[in-house]
Amino acid sequence: MNYSHAFIPTLREVPADAVIVSHRLMFRAGLIRKLANGLFAYLPLGLRSFRKVEKIVREEMDAVGALEMKPTVIVPGELWKESGRWDLFGESLLRLKNRLENDFVVSPTAEEAFTAIVRDELSSYRQLPLTLYQINTKFRDEIRPRYGVMRSREFVMKDAYSYHTDEASLDETYQAIGHAYRRIFKRCGLTVIPVKADSGAMGGSGSEEFMVESEIGDNTLILCRSCDYAANAEKASCAADYALSESMEAAADTPPYEKIDTPDLRTIDELCASFKIQPNKFMKTLIYRAVNIELDLSSAPGCAALKRSKPSKDAPLVYPEAFFAAVIRGDLDVNEVKLAAVLKASEAVLACDADVVRLTNAPVGFAGPIGLTDLPVIIDKSVSAMNDAITGALEKDTHFNHVAYGRDFTSWMIEDIRTVKSGDRCPLCGGELYTKTGNELGHIFKLGGKYTSSMNVTYLDENGKNQKPIMGCYGIGIDRALASVIEEHHDDAGIIWPASVAPFHIIIIPIKYSGEVKRRADQLANELTKAGFDVLLDDRDERPGVKFNDADLTGIPWRVIIGEKGIANKKAEIKHRREKENRMIDLNKAVVEIVQNIHDELNQLKK
Ligand code: ATP
Ligand code: MG
Numbered sequence: 001m002n003y004s005h006a007f008i009p010t011l012r013e014v015p016a017d018a019v020i021v022s023h024r025l026m027f028r029a030g031l032i033r034k035l036a037n038g039l040f041a042y043l044p045l046g047l048r049s050f051r052k053v054e055k056i057v058r059e060e061m062d063a064v065g066a067l068e069m070k071p072t073v074i075v076p077g078e079l080w081k082e083s084g085r086w087d088l089f090g091e092s093l094l095r096l097k098n099r100l101e102n103d104f105v106v107s108p109t110a111e112e113a114f115t116a117i118v119r120d121e122l123s124s125y126r127q128l129p130l131t132l133y134q135i136n137t138k139f140r141d142e143i144r145p146r147y148g149v150m151r152s153r154e155f156v157m158k159d160a161y162s163y164h165t166d167e168a169s170l171d172e173t174y175q176a177i178g179h180a181y182r183r184i185f186k187r188c189g190l191t192v193i194p195v196k197a198d199s200g201a202m203g204g205s206g207s208e209e210f211m212v213e214s215e216i217g218d219n220t221l222i223l224c225r226s227c228d229y230a231a232n233a234e235k236a237s238c239a240a241d242y243a244l245s246e247s248m249e250a251a252a253d254t255p256p257y258e259k260i261d262t263p264d265l266r267t268i269d270e271l272c273a274s275f276k277i278q279p280n281k282f283m284k285t286l287i288y289r290a291v292n293i294e295l296d297l298s299s300a301p302g303c304a305a306l307k308r309s310k311p312s313k314d315a316p317l318v319y320p321e322a323f324f325a326a327v328i329r330g331d332l333d334v335n336e337v338k339l340a341a342v343l344k345a346s347e348a349v350l351a352c353d354a355d356v357v358r359l360t361n362a363p364v365g366f367a368g369p370i371g372l373t374d375l376p377v378i379i380d381k382s383v384s385a386m387n388d389a390i391t392g393a394l395e396k397d398t399h400f401n402h403v404a405y406g407r408d409f410t411s412w413m414i415e416d417i418r419t420v421k422s423g424d425r426c427p428l429c430g431g432e433l434y435t436k437t438g439n440e441l442g443h444i445f446k447l448g449g450k451y452t453s454s455m456n457v458t459y460l461d462e463n464g465k466n467q468k469p470i471m472g473c474y475g476i477g478i479d480r481a482l483a484s485v486i487e488e489h490h491d492d493a494g495i496i497w498p499a500s501v502a503p504f505h506i507i508i509i510p511i512k513y514s515g516e517v518k519r520r521a522d523q524l525a526n527e528l529t530k531a532g533f534d535v536l537l538d539d540r541d542e543r544p545g546v547k548f549n550d551a552d553l554t555g556i557p558w559r560v561i562i563g564e565k566g567i568a569n570k571k572a573e574i575k576h577r578r579e580k581e582n583r584m585i586d587l588n589k590a591v592v593e594i595v596q597n598i599h600d601e602l603n604q605l606k607k
Contacts, residue, residue: 001504003538005371008045010550016083022373022486023148025495029554032502038145038153040343040479045554048503048534052134053482056187056500057158060180064173066131066160071113077103079112081263083454087311088292088346092140105177106139111451113472114161118469119457120364121237122163128469131177145301147216149479150439158434159351163452165461170472174446177474181210181442184476187605188485189498192441193229195221206446210476211438212484220441221438226431234337237416238424240381254388255402263397266365268330271390271399281392282330283403285367285385287351287359287375292468293319294344300412302374316454323351323359325367325375327391327411328418329382335419342378342415360394369409376412379405384414430468441484442476486555495555496577499601504536506594507556509547511563515537520587521562524572527591533598551578557601558594 008030015034018024026032033045042050058068077095080086083426085093086105094106107113108483115134135158145153158269162179164170177196185192190212197207209232211221220233230239253566265271268279277280292311297303297319308317324343326334340348353364359375360367368391371375383389387404403409422435451457459466482501489496500506506528510521536556538547544561551559561573561582571581576597585593 001534001536003536003540006045006536007043008500008550008554009043010553018148020147020150020349020487021490022150022483025486025490025555026483029495032149034196038142038151040149040152041156046482046504048484049497049501050478050482052477052503053188053485054156054158054506056163056225057135057476057478059186060184060187061133061158061160061177062223064131064176064180065132066162066177069132070134070136071107071110071117073107073139074104074494075107075110075113077105078454079104079116082456083112083115083451084316085112085310090509094139094141095257100481101381107136108138108140109157109473109475110134110136110215111161111447111471115451115471117159117458119455122457122469125165125461125467126458129162129164129173131160131162131173133158133474144336147485149296150216150483151218152479155480157480158476158478160473162474163457163469164471165459165467165469167470170446170470174444174472177444178208179471181444181474181476183497183606185210185481187442187500188391189489189605190441190481190484191488191498192221193230193436193438195232195286195438196463197232197235197443197445208444209440210442212441213436214439215437215438216482217437219438221436222424222433223436224426224429224431224433227426227429229426229428229431229433231420233420233435235336235341236433237422237427238418239427239430240385241425254404254407255406257400257402259393260390260399260401261396261397264401265399266398270607274310275390279330281325281388281390283369283386283389283393283405284330284332284370285325285327286334287353287356287367288324288326288334288336288339288348288350289321289351290340290343290345291321291326292346293322295342297322300376303376318559323355323375323376324348325369325372326380326417327369327377327383328380332380332382333419334380334417337519338415338419339378339417342413342417346442349387352412359428360395362392363396364396365388366392366395366402368394370394370401370403372409377409378413378415378417379411380417381414383411383420425499438481439484440477441481442474443472445472447471449472490555491547494553497555497557498605499557500605502555503534505533505598506558506560507536507538507551507554508560508562509538509544509551511544511561513541515564516567517562517564520572524560524587524590528594531554531591531595558598560590560594565577580584 010030011028015023016025032040035587100260138157162173192210195209197209222236222585224230235433251305389403391403489582510517559575568588571584575582
């Protein structure tokens, strides 16, 4: 392809909202343009790399037996009402009506569409397992689209859905796709950290996220210095930093709990300063409001009168709202995502002051577990070992001293709801945990019967009995993967594409595109194209400096410079984008050398 016809509008300047490298470089190198906030167009050069990422994803998905198909992007709202997500998905779901006033959604993900199709075709166990996928447009009305195509509103996802008769079959596909993902990211030149998205402490895993390290990452990863434990902070657990049994025995020696005056001391910091003790002597009690709770609360304190309802016709029964007390050691923090997971709630957030006052009969700052009989009390595991603590006393300006869990109060649930921090101990090996921030590129997930139940999918088993299949789902963001390649492979001058996803493998730069130089440049371009490579020939009437800068910015891996002087000696200059200096080689050896190098790199990425 000749540069003059390639529509590569490179730029020196970038818009102020482009704060990360990939966003800046995708603009400057003429890969993308913005149509509106969160909506990006790929220009021809960008689309070339985009298609190469798609191709790698497609090859590896096909290699594990997944079958590509193409449902629609616009899906009947009816299906989303069946699954319950019409109401539960929230504001990021774009809902629309057609001229007949029928409801539709613009797919943000496609469990419903795939499951509806499978439901109509599935009759016998002989059709399972079945893994289907698409590489298709998604729309999510993200609150804050940012970082270019990293978090946009319209993007392309490879999403796969698998259907099985049993756990073992689901696990086999889940593992195979997990391996395919590792190969996909490797081939794109991406260094990913696979992270257990459940706690991982129990060994089994029903969910794994593939993260790339990134300063602007939305996820905090918890990693172990001594073993390969890696978990999302939303789910991470840590080893207990107390000896449970010893301290429970010691409770016998604790004096009975007593009231102490704590005028105007509401926060742990104020109490610590006043009593000259450490925060870990306190039990902190926080009141949470949770919504859409699937957990059965019929026996939970104060919840008997709560009614369950269905957000939509076939959705599971949920409690629309309920309040809970969470008690945790004073030096630790409650992790709201873990708390919501324990409650099977869509969200758990701190209750407002008015609700705290109403539910605890005390001003804010004096909540405590003793006497809190009308609220389900969830204690963090850290509290179960505390035998001589200070807690709020449900009364203005008052706390209790010498409080022991088990002796002075019990709980409705003991769970791990703490936020794991750097310095905590690994749940697997006891090593030191540290944190990194990361971006999620892909996610694999065992869904079980969630959608096949709500959408009523059945098949007949060997004995002619009706059964529900179980499901897995598997996503990769193509745009985000592409942007992440640039984040990992660039320098001050521009992108440095891995050969596997480079828009062109080779750029040929004739110093002046005429006469013998033109003839030799055309010839080289033809030979390299015949060898199966993508070649860009910079035929523009520009100064060499401009051409070199554009070649650096667009990141094309191999550059061949052909000038009059070199040709006289049958030489050309070649350089890989990573190298600083040009090398002189025989013009007639250029093809062999470049072809060999690119093959080597592609093979290396496949290993
Ligand atoms: P995030 O937490 O980053 O919003 P998610 O958990 O919503 O991601 P999934 O629903 O698992 O993501 O979607 C699968 C993949 O789709 C993600 O791993 C990511 O690569 C991609 N993706 C999700 N949202 C966006 C977006 N707004 N822009 C670009 N890619 C996205
Ligand atoms: Mg999201």
